[in-house]
Amino acid sequence: MDGSADTLKTAVVIEDDPDIRHLLAEVLESAGFSTVSIGNGLDGVRAVAAYQPLITTLDVHMPGIDGFEAARRIRAQSDTYIIMLTGLDDETDVVLGLGAGADEYLTKPFRPRELRARIDALMRRHRQSPPTPAVPAQDQVGPSFPVRPPVIPVATPAATPAATEPSPTSNGQDTLPDDADWLVHRDLRVDPETRIAALGLDELDLTRTEFDLLATLMQSKRRVRSKADLTLVLRGESYVTSYLVGEADKRAVEAHMTNLRRKLGDNPTNPRYIETVRGVGYRLTSEDLIAS
Structure with missing residues (x-):
């Protein structure tokens, strides 16, 4: 990854608690990310589709859809690294979170330095090529974040079945x-x-x-x-x-x-x-x- 691409790293923060949301954004921005902060799971899924971020932090208990369902929907359309955060530490919740597609799982309260270490570790791991960014319809994007124009791939000749x-x-x-x-x-x-x-x-x-x-x-x-x-x-x-x-x-x-x-x-x-x-x-x- 060249230097110009590195400056465009994006992270989506999906968290209903404004104080934790602000803390997560600070940690990610200190790691070189631009952040998009969302307060509920449904808008969070749409934000991931619009921005195709490298990192997504995802709370478990949120209004609308919970973090497990949000992770499943995100994983179906994006290869973003998902870090789930919750106050629960039961093994069943760990299994559910990772089974839904999360890459990391942190329990609250968490230490900012530990989150930063996990982010740095994810960035050192091999990353698969992300899927083509989905183009959300205008009436499907929540009002809590702006939509960045998607990158339209160059068309290639259709291959035979x-x-x-x-x-x-x-x-x-x-x-x-x-x-x-x-x-x-x-x-x-x-x-x-x-x-x-x-x-x-x-x-x-x-x-x-x-x-x-x-x-x-x-x-x-x-x-x-x-x-x-x-x-x-x-x-x-x-x-x-x-x-x-x-x-x-x-x-x-x-x-x-x-x-x-x-x-x-x-x-x-x-x-x-x-x-x-x-x-x-x-x-x-x-x-x-x-x-x-």
Whole structure:
């Protein structure tokens, strides 16, 4: 990213408490973002569609739609990094928030320095290409924020259906590159370079975090990775870090792992791909195990 693009970083703050909204905007602006502040979930979803921000902070309890529903709607149209903030710290809420598409989860009250650290860590992570910005209709945009004209992509010649919609069950070669540098475990394959994960001939639809967790475990093979270790990996840190890893971080890793296993069709009690080492962390199953 060049310097001019970096100066145009945008963040959307979706928070009904004006004091917290102001604090979030201050932290984000200190990190180099221009901010758009919204007081409710529905207008927040529309603001994300209009601005396609790099970062979106999202409160859970808001008037209109709650943060979980807002996250689902945002994730359906944007690849923005979502940081959910709430006063709740129950594991169920962590699972719901991350399952709805959040990348990070902070409980209130939070420390501004911790939020800034999480933002910096997200910016160090690989970012997928965002979808084409949605063009909101004039009567769909709430009055609480201005609409920036969307960038209209240059039209390209239409491709034939066969070229744009390959059958995922044909032979796998239409969607899975043959020259990829695959990490392989049984019928599970991961290419860290192209960020493609496949189960058999079918490409997996993983979030950034789920892919990072899976790639880390694939690279580590039978070496156990602790929840604290995986937290640092997701933050883009190594083993020496100044960031604290709390219980909420570990629960977040558990929630991401639950979602990942579900997409792999993996049973934690009789795993084919990822096994839990009780009290320690996670690792790949043995290649010698025979799945039942």
